[in-house]
Amino acid sequence: xxxxxxxxxxxxxxxxxxxxxxxxxxxxxxxxxxxxxxxxxxxxxxxxxxxxxxxxxxxxxxxxxxxxxxxxxxxxxxxxxxxxxxxxxxxxxxxxxxxxxxxxxxxxxxxxxxxxxxxxxxxxxxxxxxxxxxxxxxxxxxxxxxxxxxxxxxxxxxxxxxxxxxxxxxxxxxxxxxxxxxxxxxxxxxxxxxxxxxxxxxxxxxxxxxxxxxxxxxxxxxxxxxxxxxxxx
Ligand code: BV8
Numbered sequence: 015x016x017x018x019x020x021x022x023x024x025x026x027x028x029x030x031x032x033x034x035x036x037x038x039x040x041x042x043x044x045x046x047x048x049x050x051x052x053x054x055x056x057x058x059x060x061x062x063x064x065x066x067x068x069x070x071x072x073x074x075x076x077x078x079x080x081x082x083x084x085x086x087x088x089x090x091x092x093x094x095x096x097x098x099x100x101x102x103x104x105x106x107x108x109x110x111x112x113x114x115x116x117x118x119x120x121x122x123x124x125x126x127x128x129x130x131x132x133x134x135x136x137x138x139x140x141x142x143x144x145x146x147x148x149x150x151x152x153x154x155x156x157x158x159x160x161x162x163x164x165x166x167x168x169x170x171x172x173x174x175x176x177x178x179x180x181x182x183x184x185x186x187x188x189x190x191x192x193x194x195x196x197x198x199x200x201x202x203x204x205x206x207x208x209x210x211x212x213x214x215x216x217x218x219x220x221x222x223x224x225x226x227x228x229x230x231x232x233x234x235x236x237x238x239x240x241x242x243x244x245x246x247x
Contacts, residue, residue, distance in 0.1 A: 019187035019213070019247060020100035023178075024091060025203050027107045029192020029219060030236045034085045034112055036078070040194055046070060055167045064148040071163045072145040075128050078110050079143060087191070087236035088116035094244040095119060103181035105174075107193060107200050109165055122174040124200065130164035139164055172199060182206040188214045189243070192236050195223035204228065217243055 028038035044051050049066075053059060060067045095102045095118060104121045106113055109128040113121050131142040133152040140153055142164075152160045166172050182188070188207030195201040204214050204224060216228040217239045225231055232239045 021181070021185045022098065022100065022102050022187045022189070023181050023185040023203070023207060023212075024102075024104045024189045024191060025107070025193060025200060026091075026104070026113070026191045027193025027200070029194075030087050030106075030240070031085075031108055031110050031112055032192065032219075033087070033235060033237050034110075035082050036110055036112075038192075052168050055165070056169055057167055058169075060162060060167070067163070068146050068148060071128060071165065074109075075142070076145070078128060082110070082112070084112040084116035085237050087240035088112050088118070090241040090244050092117035092119075094247075101181065101184065103177075103185075105178050105181075105200070105203070107197065122177055124166070124172040124174055124178060126163070126165035126173060128163070128165065131161050132164040133160045134162055135160050175199070178203070179206070182212075183210055185210065185212045187247075188212045189217060190215070190222070190228070191217045191240060193218070193222060195225075215243065 032038050039051055046054060054067060054070050091104060095104065102120055104113060104118050106121065106123050107125050109123065109126055111127065111129050129142055130139045131146055132139050133154050136154045138154045146161060149158045150161055151158045182203055185207050188204055190204055193200065201224065204227065207214055214228045216222060216225050216231040217236065218225065218233060219235060220233055221231065232243055
């Protein structure tokens with residue numbers, strides 16, 4: 015690709031972590047223990063049955079911490095960012111820590127992080143590698159019932175939206191990787207990039223909901239398509 019892109023925004027979804035062994039939402043038909051994820055990952059579910067929601071995240075946290083590693087796609091993004099002289103912003107919908115562990119720097123985890131918990135009262139974040147429960151007192155207030163996963167649930171405002179919109183408003187290349195384009199506002203980011211004239215590229219196993227609207231697309235596993243595409247820039 016001849017053109018030198020200066021300001022790049024990358025959006026990743028569950029598909030980039032699939033080859034690391036983390037099931038995507040679509041693989042499980044959006045189900046966990048016969049619950050729809052949208053029914054568990056909500057403030058209402060947490061209010062109604064905090065134990066169930068804590069268990070949902072405890073299981074995923076334990077699985078992530080039991081030998082799951084970043085893959086060639088995560089590593090290629092970190093390597094490209096390190097060598098890029100312009101702006102590089104990596105927005106991820108994923109709550110795993112694989113981009114962090116691969117060495118990505120300018121990373122915006124817009125749906126939160128599985129390995130962090132938050133005090134509802136103080137807003138303080140705490141690293142979390144152990145199972146959590148509703149009774150557990152938070153380190154700041156020393157009261158039980160204030161801790162929740164540092165994860166953005168359905169109906170909640172995603173994190174870092176100002177920085178994301180700022181990066182999108184200046185980008186000349188937008189790359190969407192491993193996302194089905196079902197969940198908003200992330201699914202609409204490609205439109206914001208198109209609106210400012212950016213070149214838009216989809217790298218995915220198969221066409222996503224908006225696949226046909228991208229300027230360019232490469233279909234195949236992320237560990238093959240992401241390193242190859244970044245090398246072509
Ligand atoms: C918001 C953290 C309001 C939790 C997640 C009705 C009522 C209430 C809300 C809504 C409503 N209708 C619409 C909404 C908005 C809602 C929404 O979009 N709902 C959907 C279901 C219609 N969105 C929200 O609620 C968001 N907040 O809107 O706030 C607001 C807005 C502005 C101002 C004020 C208020 C918050 C959404 C965040 C929810 N939290 N995650 C947790 O993980 O437990 S979302 C979660 O699901 C993920 O983070 C991710 O975003 C989404 C799954 O999507 P993908 O990542 O794309 O994964 P998926 O499995 O779908 O696709 C994988 C892709 O990879 C596939 O295409 C596959 O082909 C590909 N693939 C597979 N293997 C590979 C591969 N690609 C490459 N290589 C491979 N090997």
